[in-house]
Amino acid sequence: MTIKEIYKKVDGLKKELDGMKPMKKADEDRLWTKIRLNWNYNSNHLEGNTLTYSQTELLLIFDKATGEHEMREYEEMKAHDVALHLVRNIASDQEHPLTESFIKELNRVILVKPFWKEAITPDGQPTRKLIKVGDYKDTPNSVRLQNGEIFHYSSPDEVRPMMQELMVFYKKHSISTVSHPLWLAAMFHYQFVRVHPFDDGNGRIARLIMNYILMRKDYAPVIIPSSDKKNYLLALNKADTGDMESFVIYIGEHLVRSLEMSIKAARGESIEEPTDPDKEIELFKRSLADREVVKVKKNRKVIQELYSHSLSGLFTTIHQKLEQFNDLFNETDHTYWVEHSIQTTLLKPPGRNLKFIEDQLLFDFNNPQKFGQVLNEIYIQGIPQKPLQYPDIRQIRIDFYWRGFKKAGTNTFDVQTSVYVDFQEYKYRIYCNFVPPNPIQKTYNHYMSETEYHAFSAELTRNTLGMIKNSCGIKE
Secondary structure (H helix, E strand, C coil), X not given: CCHHHHHHHHHHHHXXXXXXXXXXXXXXXXXXXXXXXXXXXXXXXXXXXXXXXXXXXHHHHXXXXXXXXXXXXXXXXXXXXXXXXXXXXXXXXXXXXXCHHHHHHHHHHHHCCCEEEEEECCCCCEEEEEECCCCCCCCCCEEXXXXXXXXXXXXXXXXXXXXXXXXXXXXXXXXCCCCCHHHHHHHHHHHHXXXXXXXXXXXXXXXXXXXHHHHHCCCCCCCCCHHHHHHHHHHHHHHHCCCHHHHHHHHHHHHHHHHHHHHHHHCCCCCCCCCCHHHHHHHXXXXXXXXXXXXXXXXXXXXXXXXXXXHHHHHHHHHHHHHHHHHHEEEEEEEEEEECCCCCCCCCXXXXXXXXECCEEEECXXXXXXXXXXXXXXXXXXXXXXXXXXXXXXXXXXXXXXXXXXXXXXXXXXXXXXXXXXECCCEEEEEECCCCCCCEEEECCCCCCHHHHHHHHHHHHHHHHHHHHHHHCCCC
């Protein structure tokens, strides 16, 4: 993607987002919470903080700490969160300009207090250094690159004039109608890192000010994923060689992602987009937190309660929906089948059309409440001739037959719809003889809701109607 293409993409997304403002407060709040967590987590992780995503969330949202990390890691995460809110507030205040004093204040906020840190001397020797907070460095800060070379940032004597020059550069382009905010934000980030004015916290400050510049122009903040650190450093290295466009494009690609996430939030859509493998793991673990841990195994009491609290309501709803087709046919027949594991001869009880077919019980009537009574009686009384042995019910099936379509003349036809409930060891499964509706699967301690009854029944009815229309030669 060229720099012109990235500008066009960013401007198009911003225009779309602007047209959706103001957002609903709930959507704006969840978007900011997402940005806040991602920004804090990733910016600190880029600098070596080891708190997981869930630990970051627990700390910032619930003010609780967990895990065995150095106290400084918790402190710097909370401090960066304070700086982030400060940047957001100042960016929205057009009367509050960006100044060196504000940048120093950000450094003081994120570093909290002076501390000792491992460092190297200009000639590459290891040393320890007392890190000052809130003021420019008074000793060199050099780093050893992966190839072993020593990279020297600006000397302490160069910092003040270079920072003054950088602020003049910012002020000039911040009021320009030609300079794109993305370009200015990326350029400031890069030049600030090249100066490296503080003993510590320069990367975090560079990203905070970059986003201050974007947010001041009503763009979404850019979040560099810690998982993309290699590409981030590569883009900075390319800028070191004079290829600034690559760095602007790199920042622009992440700005596109932020704008797209903001648009999703404005639409009320999900904005969960895990990209960092560590973060994905934490999100996966968090997604399991509310799941049922204790597994309820199938037994006769479980099935009886499931029928009483859930299946009876489902079957009644299905009957109410499907009986609308009864007057279209000459005959209707609704049959319940119960498949079980007991092999025995079953005599027909008086007054009830009940017979044994292999290892199935067939109940030929169309009242789900009556079937429930029979089901309970089987469990309570046991199978005849074996009163102490209860059936292990594997499946309930309901067959709905309609025979002899009235309005088809010599082309009359029959239609059948079947609903199945499979009872597996730790879950039950509900489906029909065609798809959709999709199968419903639940554990035994989770019943179907009334909304689910109606959704399943409506889809079942819709598909049955489709079969009838198709048999009539009516195209959908």
